[in-house]
Amino acid sequence: MQIRILGCSGGIGAGLRTTSLLIDDDVLIDCGSGVGDLPLEELSRIRHIFLTHGHLDHIAFIPFLVDSILDDLVNDPITIHLQREILEMLREHIFNWQIWPDFSKLPDETNPVIKYEVITPEQQIVIGERLFEAIPVTHTQPAVGYRVQSADGGSFAFTGDTRSTDRFWEVLNTHPELKILIAECAYADHEEVLSQIAGHHRPSTLAEDLGKLQHRPELYITHQKPGEEEQIMRELKQLLNDWEPKSLQRGQLFEL
Numbered sequence: 001m002q003i004r005i006l007g008c009s010g011g012i013g014a015g016l017r018t019t020s021l022l023i024d025d026d027v028l029i030d031c032g033s034g035v036g037d038l039p040l041e042e043l044s045r046i047r048h049i050f051l052t053h054g055h056l057d058h059i060a061f062i063p064f065l066v067d068s069i070l071d072d073l074v075n076d077p078i079t080i081h082l083q084r085e086i087l088e089m090l091r092e093h094i095f096n097w098q099i100w101p102d103f104s105k106l107p108d109e110t111n112p113v114i115k116y117e118v119i120t121p122e123q124q125i126v127i128g129e130r131l132f133e134a135i136p137v138t139h140t141q142p143a144v145g146y147r148v149q150s151a152d153g154g155s156f157a158f159t160g161d162t163r164s165t166d167r168f169w170e171v172l173n174t175h176p177e178l179k180i181l182i183a184e185c186a187y188a189d190h191e192e193v194l195s196q197i198a199g200h201h202r203p204s205t206l207a208e209d210l211g212k213l214q215h216r217p218e219l220y221i222t223h224q225k226p227g228e229e230e231q232i233m234r235e236l237k238q239l240l241n242d243w244e245p246k247s248l249q250r251g252q253l254f255e256l
């Protein structure tokens, strides 16, 4: 299984893209602006999107993706895996015939180019030889992280957007074989109030949460606010003595 980081920033700016991870050539976790860098030929192979939640930085490029590869999706639709509340948000606010057409009814209702699969936290979904496990986290709306396992057992986990949470770490504690952990840390420590309101980690809350994990996978940090990347990493390195946190990079590849 290959994991390619298409976007891992909390915002935009030259060289920055919002959250999207490509698993092999056909599955996305989130569909932020990083997807827009793929050539059309690679876009046309995507058939599944697992959403962590419905915030714009994670869904913004679904409408453009579907529109760009529309002909390929007729009779071979793309499936979006998401919680029911997030499906309702997409229907009401994005695919509502005003902001964008409702592609779950095009070209016709019986044979659409988008299909939705509602997931519930802790559900496991197998796509080909890969297993995706949705694990609840704590954000400002219903949100999940994912644990993804390859055919030979190698696995990684991604927190998605979250502040301090419990169940995610409890579930990961049952998987000591976990090789890579991608954890969000959106703000530096001086943004205490903002990080609480926005439902994101800052270094001290992430360090506290990582204390709940009983094993030590490789740790990569994602979703930093533009301009605060270096400060966040400095603060994390001071707090995490028994970890070696690295900043996740756009274009980075992992093989599991």
Ligand SMILES: [Zn+2]
Pocket (backbone or CB within 6 Å): 053, 055, 139, 161
């Ligand atoms: Zn969010």
Ligand SMILES: [Zn+2]
Pocket (backbone or CB within 6 Å): 019, 055, 057, 058, 161, 223
């Ligand atoms: Zn986000």
